[in-house]
Amino acid sequence: MTPHDRHPHGSRRLDLRQRSTLAGEAAAAAAEVETALDTPADPTAAAFFDVDNTIMQGASIFHLARGLHRREFFTTREILGAAWKQAYFRVVGVEDPEHVAEARSSALGFIAGHTVSELEALGEEIFDEGMAHRIWPGTRAMAQMHLDQGQRVWLVTAAPIEIARIIARRLGLTGAMGTVAEHVDGVYTGRLVGDMLHGPAKAEAIKALAAREGLDLSRCSAYSDSANDLPMLSLVGDACAINPDARLRSYARQRGWRVRDYRTGRKAARAGLVVAAAAGAVSGAVAAGATVRGRHHH
Template identity: 80%
Template sequence: MHGTSDRHRRPNLQQRSRLAGEAAAAAAEVESALTTPSDPGSAAFFDVDNTVMQGASIFYFARGLYRHDFFTTRDLLDAVWKQAYFRIAGVEDPEHVAEARNSALAIIAGHTVAELEELGEEIFDEAMAHRIWPGTRALAQMHLDQGQRVWLVTAAPIEIASLIARRLGLTGALGTVAEHVDGVYTGQLVGDLLHGPAKAVAVRALAEREGLDLARCSAYSDSVNDLPMLSLVGDPCAINPDPKLRAHARANGWRIRDYRTGRKAARVGLLAGSAAAGAAIATSLVRRASRLKH
């Protein structure tokens, strides 16, 4: 089981971020792509959505699960309503937001990890493989060629993150950990989404475990939300950055890489995958689901 949770205890946002980061680091598995790095003290950390992949990995994954009848339209609509209510009503209480996020996990409650992983391989081939940014992939390969380890760090579920890392030949991944008991999902998160400050906690915990010198490490992201992670390393880089991150990167002399054309940038904007865009993505899923079923 990935962690245990006291259902009667409600940790605050900072505690949940710490739990999410620690859970992600603990769940991270090293792939065989680089078992003996020649530069063991250095590594690169890549955000996934709009950094490694065009659009949101969770969008493509959820759409694929729906196509494979993993959950029903009613399940999806219920999760969307609970997510959208808090966003439209403007409720910002962290506990309410956490409840909305956990409600979305109800669609996988009762399913097994094995089911999700098996479908993930097929969904990656169908919907994700051709959306990998060649430029970012080349940067990751550059780090591997230099004998450094390369990790994905994403708010997407650890199962998706690990799959993408494995298929790209990377070292491993850090992602959001959904609680499961005896291989069956409970419908709860361990801590919270691996987002914002939680990513920094996960990277720091992994660095301590793997003996990394963060001053010699690199980090890549498209979002200003990842400033905590980017600021941890000695070599931060903005990839396809949002306006706020671009401004911050310029002001601080960080590297900037943009692999989007105008058309791609517009399309990616519609599919932007982050915790803040979750309700919009879910709404798109419902519309897509309605077309597929009818």
């Protein structure tokens, strides 16, 4: 039986829109609300922040994967094999749905067999050693500005929900929405619920959360570095491009959106793009998940 046949949501092949909706709803359902009992001073307005290259320099899943690799979660050969496949898809720019279906169904396959509590505990350590010093102070200050105005602030990221929650908690934010990995009795299956929280799925997550929390999206704000997040940015009344890629920068100019760049100098910006591209390839590899299940060291 293929993983698809065992998929908890029945249908062998969901179309992209269904997968986005499912991923968005799963992320919203898993969104952690730290201050659930507190009534915010401004309950209908909230801010949504992308993580990679927006809140944090580089890709959080890349930093997570590196930390897990140090702890022998998977071998170098496994992760590099998947990285090249993902880089190829990115360069060629066409994803054959049939070929990608298997990769998606086993995304985050490298955590299969590990427990949620194990990943959460290691995630705390990995945040301290590999992520804390990469937080952009300027973006963090913007998030704090929304909190100071009595608005709730959520992270919305393709990173696994477990790591997204740790980042939100450490930064004192309201909560996080991220990619939801399926687990049964606290043990990861290696498959996703729906799809990665990426592009259109982020907008679906925000819509589901807005409905649940009574938010007025025209009063909400969103922040991202990537044109991939145009669905999320276009959903709210106040969008801001942070460290934007070229396509987002020009779109933001046309729309009159705020633009903030915390990268210093052209050289740093250029190096940042190279690092982002490399991290993107590896993060995709981690997501494509090292269709590898063996070699778990406990």
